Amino acid sequence: MTNDQALTEYLLRLADTDMVLAQRFCEWCGNAPALEEEIAMMNVGLDLIGQARNWYDYVAELRDDGHDADFLAFRRNEREYRNLLIAEQPRGDYAVTTAKQFFFDVWHHLVLTCLTESNDERIAGIAAKGLKEVTYHRRRSTEWMLRLGQGTDESHRRLTDVVQTLWRFTYELTDTDQIEDQLAEAGIGAGNVGDAWRNEVARVFAEAGLALPEPARHFYMDGKNGKHTEHLGFLLAEMQYLPRAYPDATW
Amino acid sequence: MYAQQVDTGSKGLKSLDEMSPEERHFQEKVDGEVRIEPKNWMPDGYRKTLIRQISQHAHSEIVGMLPEGNWLTRAPSLKRKLQLMAKIQDEAGHGLYLYSAMETLGADRDEEIEKLHRGEVKFSSIFTYPTLTWADMGAIGWLVDGAAIVNQVPLQRCSYGPYARAMIRVCKEESFHQRQGYEILLTMMREGTDEQKEMVQDAINRFWWPSLMMFGPSDENSPNSAQSMAWKIKRHGNDELRQRFLDQTVPQLEFLGCTAPDPDLKWNEETGHYDFGEINWQEFFDVLKGHSPCGIERIQQRKKAIDDGQWVRDAAVAYAEKKQANNAA
Numbered sequence: 419m420t421n422d423q424a425l426t427e428y429l430l431r432l433a434d435t436d437m438v439l440a441q442r443f444c445e446w447c448g449n450a451p452a453l454e455e456e457i458a459m460m461n462v463g464l465d466l467i468g469q470a471r472n473w474y475d476y477v478a479e480l481r482d483d484g485h486d487a488d489f490l491a492f493r494r495n496e497r498e499y500r501n502l503l504i505a506e507q508p509r510g511d512y513a514v515t516t517a518k519q520f521f522f523d524v525w526h527h528l529v530l531t532c533l534t535e536s537n538d539e540r541i542a543g544i545a546a547k548g549l550k551e552v553t554y555h556r557r558r559s560t561e562w563m564l565r566l567g568q569g570t571d572e573s574h575r576r577l578t579d580v581v582q583t584l585w586r587f588t589y590e591l592t593d594t595d596q597i598e599d600q601l602a603e604a605g606i607g608a609g610n611v612g613d614a615w616r617n618e619v620a621r622v623f624a625e626a627g628l629a630l631p632e633p634a635r636h637f638y639m640d641g642k643n644g645k646h647t648e649h650l651g652f653l654l655a656e657m658q659y660l661p662r663a664y665p666d667a668t669w
Numbered sequence: 670m671y672a673q674q675v676d677t678g679s680k681g682l683k684s685l686d687e688m689s690p691e692e693r694h695f696q697e698k699v700d701g702e703v704r705i706e707p708k709n710w711m712p713d714g715y716r717k718t719l720i721r722q723i724s725q726h727a728h729s730e731i732v733g734m735l736p737e738g739n740w741l742t743r744a745p746s747l748k749r750k751l752q753l754m755a756k757i758q759d760e761a762g763h764g765l766y767l768y769s770a771m772e773t774l775g776a777d778r779d780e781e782i783e784k785l786h787r788g789e790v791k792f793s794s795i796f797t798y799p800t801l802t803w804a805d806m807g808a809i810g811w812l813v814d815g816a817a818i819v820n821q822v823p824l825q826r827c828s829y830g831p832y833a834r835a836m837i838r839v840c841k842e843e844s845f846h847q848r849q850g851y852e853i854l855l856t857m858m859r860e861g862t863d864e865q866k867e868m869v870q871d872a873i874n875r876f877w878w879p880s881l882m883m884f885g886p887s888d889e890n891s892p893n894s895a896q897s898m899a900w901k902i903k904r905h906g907n908d909e910l911r912q913r914f915l916d917q918t919v920p921q922l923e924f925l926g927c928t929a930p931d932p933d934l935k936w937n938e939e940t941g942h943y944d945f946g947e948i949n950w951q952e953f954f955d956v957l958k959g960h961s962p963c964g965i966e967r968i969q970q971r972k973k974a975i976d977d978g979q980w981v982r983d984a985a986v987a988y989a990e991k992k993q994a995n996n997a998a
Contacts (some may be wrong), residue, residue, distance in 0.1 A: 421708070443751075447738035447757055448735045448974060449737040449973070451977065451982055452982060453765055453768075454765070456734075463754055466754060467754070566981075568988050569984025569986075572983070630896070658745075660803055664865070665863055667865050668857075669803070669857070
């Protein structure tokens with residue numbers, strides 16, 4: 419695979435993960451546990467879609483095949499989507515949303531930090547802008563991990579249960595595949611952030627009073643290469659409904 | 670209007686002679702356009718009326734997120750999704766500062782929200798209508814936010830300071846929403862397919878009359894208007910505001926290339942205003958009484974959100990208390 423081919427794949431992973439997570443935030447609209455959280459979640463969702471759009475725009479330019487960012491978001495099916503598995507998991511209750519977001523934010527922050535040093539100036543620029551936002555996202559989800567972990571017996575129990583369910587998807591945050599290794603080698607991509615991710619998660623788990631599971635191991639699923647859980651298809655069916663039902667429409 | 674039929678508890682206006690010295694001083698301040706602030710003396714009826722009005726206004730902002738939230742997960746492009754998210758986020762923000770303004774009057778946000786969930790207080794009739802197509806996002810932005818602005822611009826001069834100041838920020842954001850909503854419809858009409866154009870006309874057909882109803886019944890049937898006007902909570906009559914909204918909206922409707930579902934709508938050279946047909950007030954009163962398309966579902970959803978979130982809020986409080994205790998130790 420050439421670096422250019424690897425790069426579009428790599429950028430789609432970043433974009434699709436942002437997009438899918440933001441879609442899950444949209445599902446919270448009107449359902450948040452407090453008005454302040456309604457606003458905060460919409461904030462994070464807005465940031466993520468803004469970042470997704472920046473990555474999609476770049477992919478569209480690199481591919482130069484007449485398809486724009488909207489096409490990439492709204493016309494690709496679940497086997498073409500490259501998001502991390504953790505992002506597509508159902509929003510669940512606030513413990514699920516918090517844990518998902520925390521696992522992702524720690525990874526996202528590390529990856530964007532690396533990408534600000536990318537040889538590719540476009541990537542470095544997008545990452546630098548996104549990093550400011552993600553620094554806030556990570557702080558926010560970390561605070562919620564502590565609140566739920568240390569709050570009440572119920573919140574602690576809920577969060578513990580959620581960690582058990584979601585943890586298996588975290589191998590995608592600590593492992594890299596050939597595409598990521600190749601781009602890291604070329605000074606373009608972020609490379610493996612697994613050790614730093616585990617350290618940070620361990621630190622927060624300790625403070626939140628949560629037991630840290632053994633590192634997650636790869637299993638059948640592979641979101642980065644389009645092998646998703648069953649949830650993604652429904653998410654995309656809803657999200658892509660209008661552009662697919664009215665392919666000739668302009669919105 | 671996001672607050673409709675706000676009860677003032679008044680059985681007729683008092684003259685200055687009939688008032689107690691405190692009341693007279695208060696009324697003279699109001700008459701002299703001096704803003705009333707939270708710590709100033711105010712008649713009990715004024716306080717209660719404002720609490721009713723501001724809480725109803727705040728509830729409407731929050732419930733109003735739901736018909737739009739219905740399309741948030743199905744917004745058709747990145748741009749439209751970002752716009753709608755930002756709009757809904759603004760509405761949550763409006764709700765927050767309206768609740769804060771209300772709390773300066775001694776009311777409690779959680780208690781007022783419970784009253785809403787028990788059906789003891791209302792939210793605006795407009796948000797009980799369903800959003801059936803994407804064009805409804807345009808129609809709501811243009812017509813509903815448009816009607817809200819016409820109502821809220823005079824509220825920027827409301828006699829109660831915190832409410833008036835909240836309205837200044839709210840109005841700025843609503844104007845932006847209105848332009849965005851109109852632009853959604855204009856894009857569909859100018860660049861869209863025939864199906865999209867039909868969608869726009871259908872959305873206008875459904876939201877036209879409910880938008881006119883937002884201003885509330887005619888002034889002669891609005892028993893609380895006179896007292897609210899004397900207190901300068903309200904500056905203009907319902908009919909006057911409705912006419913103002915209509916006069917500014919019809920040219921925009923024509924520019925879109927759409928029509929109103931009102932055969933009696935026509936320009937009146939003599940009055941310099943648009944004439945329009947009879948509003949179905951039975952529908953309006955039915956909606957307020959709860960016999961509405963989605964009123965039950967809207968409240969159920971809000972109640973469920975707050976009920977389901979109880980353990981989350983409990984955890985946040987418990988954590989804050991533990992942290993405080995640790996810091997003190």
